[in-house]
Every structure is written in structure tokens, then in C-alpha cells.
Amino acid sequence: MNLPPLTQSFVLHFGEMGSRWGISRTVGQIYALLFLAEEPLNADDITEKLGFSRSNVSMGLKELTSWRLVKLQHKPGDRREYFSTPDDIWEIVRILAEERRKREIDPTLSMLRQALVETPATLGERHAQERMAEMHGLIELITRWSEDIQKLETETLIQLLEVGSKVQKVFEMKDRLKVVTGGKLRRRPRTEGQ
Amino acid sequence: MNLPPLTQSFVLHFGEMGSRWGISRTVGQIYALLFLAEEPLNADDITEKLGFSRSNVSMGLKELTSWRLVKLQHKPGDRREYFSTPDDIWEIVRILAEERRKREIDPTLSMLRQALVETPATLGERHAQERMAEMHGLIELITRWSEDIQKLETETLIQLLEVGSKVQKVFEMKDRLKVVTGGKLRRRPRTEGQ
């Protein structure tokens, strides 16, 4: 490995983190390196800097491409492919969220929906089905919310995150003041939570 | 494996999902089984229903306990330990978020902070440091937001998620009406986003 110190500790860290997630250590390192790089890198650059085999780098880039986490571009007069990450780090978050939804959430939701339309044979299965319904509801709620806020401008999204739960205060105020908002914020009939 | 059909497909699914995350297939299955169970289960129940070794179940329960994802309890006149998951599924989300923060986010933040106080030796390192600063800011923002909203009552949290980005409308309204909120919602000086 042939990297300046700050870069190296970042790359090593994300290698380890990567292997706690689904991706392999080397894929994590490749992404970390690209994330920090000033300029797009080609596969040989990466091979040289990280010190593993050319074919491994090729596989890693293929995987990152399938996640849409790297962009491919060409330099004029150079046949090699250059890879980079989005400049806007929030774009990376968006893409990750979308891909994880596609790969993990959607299959889970469809498994749950399938289970929910079956007729439970026993009392235990009835209870299991209720638990699955709870989980289905939770996942749908979080997914919808996440899709919804991902459409916001980065600046707006940041604002929203910054106020966090204080936004709740605004709700209360709104209710108090009976401000009309075109029905979009209409309060649902209150159901007693568990 | 000795399970009714709905339960079985759920358990198998979460076994597979588990192995995409950091946890092993069997740990995923154990958790899925406990999540659906009507009553707390002991290690032998689990062994019998899932059909792998007693020692594997013991290791799995130990891991789940270290994640605080299962609760341990005793039945009067029975020496065995019974395991269950929280009844409130949102409680599971909260615990997961806390544990992941402790295990993954905090170490990452401290690596980033360490890198940010070093003096970059080269121009490339200078740029790398800037990227790390961006990432640090993003993680801090998301983490703070998440800690913040996790303190809300479940019912309030659900409301908040349900309105999603529409909450933004309320902000705009607030600005228009110049409603005083005790300074807590004071708008930051606008910086031009990228």
C-alpha cells in the first residue's frame, strides 16, 4: 500500500467497516480511495496505490458500478477508464439509500405481503402474521419517508435535519393557531398507541 | 427445521438478510424466530425449531444479548433462561440505531476527527482532509438528528415520519407569518449550497 498517512488511515478504516457490511474489505478500500481522490483514477492507479491484484480491482470496480456508486469517464487521448465518486456527498447517501431499498427492502416487503395474504393455520401463525404486519407497516413508513425527503434539495434537506425533532414544536403551534395548510397536514384521527 | 409455513419463510428470509449484514445466517434466524414468537423461548426450543446445534444457539443468543436485542427472563420453577424481543417494534429500531452508532459511527467519527487535526503534508492530503471534513459533517448531522428524534414518543415519531417532507411547507409558513418560537428555530445565515 502506497498512500500518504491521512489517506491511508481513512482507507484502512473503510476497508474494515466495509467487511462489517456486505462488501469486502478491498471494495471498501477502493471506494474510500476514490472518495478522497482529487482526480478520477484508473484501475492501474488503484492497483498501484492499494497493492492488490489488478483482477481484484476490476471485480471491485464492477461491484461498485453495479451499486451506481462510481462514475466512469474517459480522458481524451487515453483509452483507459477513469473512476470517480460524486462530488456531492449527499448524492452518495441518496444512491446508497435507493440501492439498499431495491436490494433489501423491496424483497423483504414482498415476502411480508405474501405472508400477509395467506390464511394462518394456527393461533401461533395468526400471531406471527400480526407481527409481520407490524413490521410491514414500519418498513413502509420509513421507506416512504425516506423516498419523500430524498427529493428535497440538499440545502432544504440539511435544514430539515438540523431542526430535527424541534419541528414537532411547529406542529403544536400550527394546531394551536389553526392555520390552514390546504389539508395536506391534516392530523389523522388519534389512535391510542400501544 | 420444524416450523409452520409463514413462520418458516420469514425465518429463512431474515437468515439470508442477516448474512448480507454483519450477522450470520443462524443469528438472523434466531432473531426472526424470537420476533414472531408468542411466548419467550428457551435455548432448547430454538434448537429444536431451527435444527442447528445447541452450542450455536448459545453463541447466537450471546451475540444478540450483546446487541441488547433480546431480553432474558425466567419462569418460576424453571431453571432455563427464556428469551424474547421487545413488544414494541419501534423499540427494536431504537436499540439497533444506538448500537450501530456505538459500534460503527463513533469509531468512524473519532478516526475522522483525528485526521482533521493533523497537518496535511501535501496538496493531495489537503484535499483528502476536506473530503473527510464533509463526511464528518454529514455523519454528525445525521447522527444528531437521529438521536434527537429517537427521544420522541412512538406516536409522535410516527406522525413526524408520516408528514415527511411536507413539514417543509410548515417552515415556509412559519417564516411568512414571522411566528416567534423562542429562537429555537432561528434560520441559519444562508450559505450558497453547491
Next chain:
DNA sequence: TCTAATTTTCAGGAATTCCTGAAAGTTCGA
């Protein structure tokens, strides 16, 4: 303290995932 019930530990085999080198494939200019 002893014993039986129960849980935990852990060495090592099984299964899986990762990584490499060699070879095949692709692309583009001459």
C-alpha cells in the same frame, strides 16, 4: 457439598468468501 440440569467455551472441521494469476475478451487506431 454433591449432583443433575443447564449453559458456555473452544478446538478444529465444514462452508463460504476472498483474492490471484493466467487466459480470454474487447476496443480502437493503423
Next chain:
DNA sequence: TCGAACTTTCAGGAATTCCTGAAAATTAGA
């Protein structure tokens, strides 16, 4: 169409993770 530059594929060895059975440890009642 040829060949050099570059990329991808893939069989199989390396490394890692998973899982088991046997044995040790713990616990609570007698």
C-alpha cells in the same frame, strides 16, 4: 484485419467465518 492496450473472466488456492461436538463451567436444589 491486425496488434497493442486495456479489461474481464474464472478456476482454484488462501483466508475467513461458521458451526459442531465434547468437555468444562455454572447454578440451584437436595
